[in-house]
Amino acid sequence: MARTKEFDRDEALDAAIGVFREHGYEGSSTDMLVRAMKIGRQSLYDTFGDKWKLYCLAVERYSGGETNAHIAKLRGESRALDGIRAMMERIVEDAAQPCLGVSSICEFGQTMPELAALHHAADRRLKDAARERIAEAQLAGDVDKTLPAGAVADFLFCSIAGMRIAARGGASREHLQSLGRLTLRAIM
Amino acid sequence: MARTKEFDRDEALDAAIGVFREHGYEGSSTDMLVRAMKIGRQSLYDTFGDKWKLYCLAVERYSGGETNAHIAKLRGESRALDGIRAMMERIVEDAAQPCLGVSSICEFGQTMPELAALHHAADRRLKDAARERIAEAQLAGDVDKTLPAGAVADFLFCSIAGMRIAARGGASREHLQSLGRLTLRAIM
C-alpha cells in the first residue's frame, strides 16, 4: 500500500474543463490539455484513458457542479421567486466564461450517446429542482398559476442558454441583466 | 474571355455551409468539404483561398440568408405581432438543422475579429428590422409599451438562440412550441 505524490485528480480535471470550455473538444489538443493540467503526458492517459474519456469526465464534472450551483441558488432564499431570481443573477455574474454544457451540445448534438446521456441526467436533476421551486412560487402567487411548472422550468433554462450565447457573442453585463429581467417577466 | 464549365460558386458554398453547421470549423476536414461541395480540392483553394476564408464566407452567406428569412417573416404579416409570431414559428420549423451562427459564436466567441465583425453586422441589420416591427406592435397595443423596443428585440433573439440549443439537445417540436409561446408572453 505505497503512497506517493499522486497529483490531485479533481484539480487536473478542473484545468481540463477550463481548456474544453474555451476551445471545445476538437479545438483542444492533448498538448494544450497536458500543459494546462500540469501533469505528464503519460499520467493523462494512465489516469483518464484517452482524450474522449477525459472530455466526458470533464463534462460530467462540470455539469454536476453547475447543477449544484443552480440548485443552491434556487433553494438559498426563503421566498421561491427570490431563489429563481438569484439563479438568473448568477448567470449574469458568471457569463464571462463560456459554458461547457452549451458548447458540448452545440458541438455534438445528439450524435454521441454517452454524452447525450450525461446531459440528460444533469438536465433532469436540474429541472426537477426548478419545477419544485416554481410550483412553490405559484402557490405563493408569485408565478402565473396557469402555466405548467415544467414548461416554466424549460423556458428558464432555454433563456439561460440564450443568455450564455449572448455573453459569448459579446453582450454587456447590462444587456444580460435586461435579458434576465424579461425572462422573469414572462413567467409572472 | 474564355468561358468554361465553371461550377456554381454559391451552390458549393451552400454545401460547405451544410458541413460546417453539422461539425463546426475544427470538426470539418477539407476532405469532408471537398466531397460535399463536389469540386476538386484545388478548385477549393483557387476559389476560396483556404479553409478559414471558406468558413468566413460560409458564415457570411449563412447569416445573410438567415437574416433575410427572419426579416421576411417579420414583415410578411400586416399586423406586427403576427409577423413576430411568424418569425418564432419558423424557428420551430427549421430547428432540426443546427444554426451556423450559434455554432460559430460558441466555437470562437470574440477571439476572431473578422468573424465577430460578420456577426455584429448581421445582428445589427436583424435587430433594426425587429425593433421597427416591435415599435409598431407597441403602437397597436399588442406589445407592452413600457418595454424598450431594443430590449425586446434582444430578448427575442436570445430566446431564439436558446431554442436552437434546446433543439440541438433533443427537444421535441411541442417543447419548442411551448418555448416560443412563453417568449411571446414575456413581451405582451
Added chain:
DNA sequence: TTGCTTTTGGAATGATCGGTCAAAAAAGGA
C-alpha cells in the same frame, strides 16, 4: 482542328494529431 482556360486527381509537402513505449526521476514507507 488549334489554342486557352478551368477543373480535376493524385502525389507529396511538413506539421500536428492522438496515443504508446521505455527509462529516468521523484516520492513515500519500510
Added chain:
DNA sequence: TCCTTTTTTGACCGATCATTCCAAAAGCAA
C-alpha cells in the same frame, strides 16, 4: 538505507491535418 509505486520526460508511431505542386482532362473560342 532500500524498495515500491507514481510521475515525468522525451523519443517515437502511424494517421491525419491543411496546403501545394503538377500533369492530365475537359470545356469553350477561334
